[in-house]
Amino acid sequence: QVKLVESGGGLVQTGESLRLSCEASGVNLGIDALGWYRQAPGKQRELVATISRHDIMNYADSVKGRFTIARDNAKNVALQMNNLQPEDTAVYFCYARIGIIRYNDYWGQGTQVTVAS
Numbered sequence: 001q002v003k004l005v006e007s008g009g010g011l012v013q014t015g016e017s018l019r020l021s022c023e024a025s026g027v028n029l030g031i032d033a034l035g036w037y038r039q040a041p042g043k044q045r046e047l048v049a050t051i052s053r054h055d056i057m058n059y060a061d062s063v064k065g066r067f068t069i070a071r072d073n074a075k076n077v078a079l080q081m082n083n084l085q086p087e088d089t090a091v092y093f094c095y096a097r098i099g100i101i102r103y104n105d106y107w108g109q110g111t112q113v114t115v116a117s
Contacts, residue, residue: 002027002098003024003025004023004024004095004096004106004107004108005023005094006020006022006108006109007022007111008020009092010112011114011116012113012114012115012116014084014117015083016115017082017083017084018081018084019078019079019080020036020079020092020113021076022077022094024075024076024096025075027096029100030099030100031096032053032097032098032099033096033097034051034069034071034077034096035048035049035050035058035069035077035095036048036049036069036077036079036094037093037095038088038090038091038092038113039090039110043090045093046060048060048067048079048092049069049079050069051069051070062087063081066082066083067081068080079092081113085115086115086117088113088115089114090113091110091112092110092112093107093108093109093110094108
């Protein structure tokens, strides 16, 4: 089965950086897109950044210029987070859209990012 595992979360001070990584396993079909979402307590899960199989990248307005998404290879994806702010505090989830013609969405368990003011 498909499994996504995130790593790299932690506690940092405002202005510092973190790099999140996601490793995908059990993938036997094509990956259409990879990305990151985040969810803070009491809030809805929201898009952070995605990257498609054609290297088209999409970022939330709140992270443009600070975060960078990149594929390490065909299956793994990283999120470089610079100049972190308290508003970035959330659980960050790795996301993958996988399939041929018809697709399924997969999610990791999440990694906590906490930014202290």
